[in-house]
Amino acid sequence: MSANLSTLAIMLDDAARNATEATQLIETHPDLTIEDAYAIQLLNVQRRWARGERRVGYKMGLTSRAKMQQVGVSEVIWGRLTDAMRLEDGGVLSLSRYVHARVEPEIAYIIGKPLAGEVSAAEALRAVDAVAPALEIIDSRYKNFKFSLPDVIADNSSSSGFYVGAYAKPDTDVANLGIVLEVNGRPVQIGSTAAILGNPIRSLVQAARLVGRAGESLMPGDIVLAGGATAAHALSVGEHIKCMFQKLGDVSFTVGE
Known part of the structure; x- marks a missing residue:
């Protein structure tokens, strides 16, 4: 199966680079x-590292209880972040790069x-430098x-880019902050950080456990x-x-061609 996994990783990597289905x-x-899916994900990201990208972190997925029940899983999924995925706050996103x-x-x-x-939530929080x-x-x-669950995991859990706003102190309480996502000045999503496993720190606890299980x-x-x-x-x-976050400020970008 290992040869097949490499072939599938190449297919997904090519699809991402060429923005094709x-x-x-x-x-x-x-x-x-x-397990196969996470192996494909790693092979996929290793191809990016070989092209000069650097690892910069991880993303967690299926962190809504409703989503977990919807797809029939009992734990979150995760993917990897590289420096090429980081985008400039306030900049222009080129939509042609994506599918x-x-x-x-x-x-x-x-x-x-x-x-x-x-690790406990307290131990996880002590490892945080900023939020x-x-x-x-x-x-x-x-x-x-x-896609199925193995499909999405193999595809780096759908992670393709990210914006990070201004850093706040690590002890900032982010358990239940209001969020408003606006498009052209009109709210399209209103929610709370409590939607992330009831408290986002629980997601960090899961991240430590899951990447540790993978030897990372x-x-x-x-x-x-x-x-x-x-919702996305x-x-x-x-x-x-x-997107405006209570206590934390906002993050923004414009969608270009």
Whole structure:
């Protein structure tokens, strides 16, 4: 199966680089497991590292209890962030780089000391150097934005880009902050950071456990995106996106061609 995993990783990497749709992996590999999917994800990201990209952190997905129940899983999923995925707050997003680009509000944790394995919320918080408002660009490469759980994990859990706003002190309470996502000045999503597992710090605890299980660690300087706090908004050319976070400020960008 290992040769097949490499082939699938190349297919997804090519789809991401060329902004083209790909066929769901389970259509041709119905026996694909979650373990296979994470192996494909790693092979995929290793191709990016070989092209000169650097690891800068992790993203967490399926951090809404409703989403977990919807897809029938009992734990969150995760993906990897590289420096090429980081976008400039206030800049222009080139929509042509993506297949089905969507945006969702997140809380970002900036790690100050190594963290991995089974940790408590208090231990996780002590490893945090700063918190920040963030937006994640998610973009499934699969046709019609439809996929199974192994499909999405293999596709780096749909993570394709991210914006991080101004850093705040690590002890800033982000458990239940109001969020308003605006498009051209009109609110399209209103929510709370409490939608992230009831408290975003729980997502960081999960991140430490899951990356530790994979033999990795959250390292100083890493960014951890805690998961979507509202439903994602599908992007269109000409939109100005602004997301306002209670206590933390805002993050914004404009969608270009």
